[in-house]
């Protein structure tokens with residue numbers, strides 16, 4: 001169970017655990033120079049680029065950029081939350097973490113979740129028994145007709161809800177389970193006239209239990225057998241089930257996704273199960289809801305590559321736009337797979353087989369390409385172009401990563417035959433109008449991270465004893481990058497608090513919230529330290545000089561622009577004042593460098 005863990009215990013766990021030992025449980029590591037190398041468990045590779053450093057207790061993959069410390073490794077590798085990872089390591093290293101007493105609310109919510117979980121488990125077993133009974137024959141025949149054999153039925157725990165209003169209800173009543181509780185699981189619905197009576201949600205339907213990543217049944221989906229409406233029906237949200245947070249099948253397919261290096265994303269239960277039955281196992285399904293950020297975060301724990309199989313109708317195209325935004329902002333690579341002649345994956349596999357299906361997946365182009373070609377592209381008239389431009393702009397503003405955004409602008413403008421600068425301008429206008437979009441420091445363009453400024457931070461991390469000396473020089477005020485400046489100040493505070501002894505570079509890096517900077521620093525730290533300790537003062541002095549020079553140059557540039565403006569506006573007074581300011585600045589530069 002989760003709970004607060006005292007910080008000193010977390011520290012103790014980190015001190016006692018060894019990253020090389022821990023990683024070795026999952027990855028075969030070989031010593032190479034100062035570091036240990038192995039095949040990355042987070043992406044598919046043939047030559048090792050996964051690097052572990054024992055001195056610094058960090059790992060970094062030069063292939064996929066994944067990196068962190070002993071706790072992040074465990075969280076990613078074993079799909080644990082932070083407290084779970086700490087507790088797990090505590091158990092291994094013999095650190096005893098005191099159990100915290102839960103508050104009443106926590107106990108209550110915990111026991112409701114437990115109870116609903118128990119109800120779901122009972123219901124799953126009941127539905128499964130029905131499917132294999134005499135009454136389930138029609139459902140079984142239907143599954144067989146769709147090529148789904150008993151072993152797959154059992155693997156996915158498929159079941160059948162008997163046709164009638166009170167089968168499940170009676171089952172629970174006989175078992176002595178409160179129907180109020182069953183209602184919380186979404187399996188029975190209270191009658192409109194009140195009176196405290198309930199009826200079954202699923203009647204005469206094939207049942208798909210929906211499991212979370214830990215194999216617990218959290219919800220159910222029901223499909224009508226043959227024709228009828230609605231074709232699919234799901235249990236409502238419950239204390240254990242929140243829509244848009246789970247991916248169907250992931251608990252069974254996560255290892256295959258990791259092994260294959262990508263996931264195939266489909267829409268429905270049958271698509272996933274048919275793929276599975278045909279031996280395609282790196283697959284997940286969204287369960288009819290649109291893709292959410294939570295989904296993307298969940299997928300990213302296992303892979304950063306997805307092949308999205310979608311229906312190219314109007315609704316499908318709309319959903320696609322949103323998916324691309326999510327994949328792009330999640331730094332994921334997505335392929336767009338459209339099956340020929342309106343096939344869905346289930347039908348296609350049954351008609352053409354696995355090989356043909358896999359060939360389509362392999363050959364699929366990126367989702368972005370699809371979008372540009374088929375949604376933005378294909379315009380001819382002025383009106384169409386105008387609409388495409390509007391569509392493109394509203395899409396582009398959602399791309400957070402500046403590099404991706406620029407690339408996208410370039411390609412879109414080429415596609416619709418539009419001036420790139422004009423499109424950039426349009427995008428910037430909308431971005432500026434949206435409050436907090438551009439001004440936010442976290443959106444600082446990645447390209448503008450100054451390498452010299454970054455190297456100062458790197459030096460401070462490698463040789464913490466120089467921190468006070470550097471901080472005294474007020475050099476951070478001359479940093480161009482807002483992010484690096486605030487990071488340098490944090491580092492100074494951290495050193496002031498911990499001193500040279502308690503200073504833990506890996507822990508400091510772990511706490512950096514800007515992913516780009518974090519990964520860059522991890523990479524620098526795991527590369528051989530390029531600085532000779534004896535020369536460190538000189539290297540630092542040179543770096544600081546460069547930073548100052550750049551800062552003065554930028555200040556002068558800004559002043560000169562202002563002077564020119566004052567001149568144009570014939571504002572003599574301002575012009576004279578600015579000119580004086582410029583001269584002072586130039587003098588100051590000479591004496592300080």
Ligand SMILES: [Zn+2]
Nearest residue numbers: 040043061064
């Ligand atoms: Zn990797």
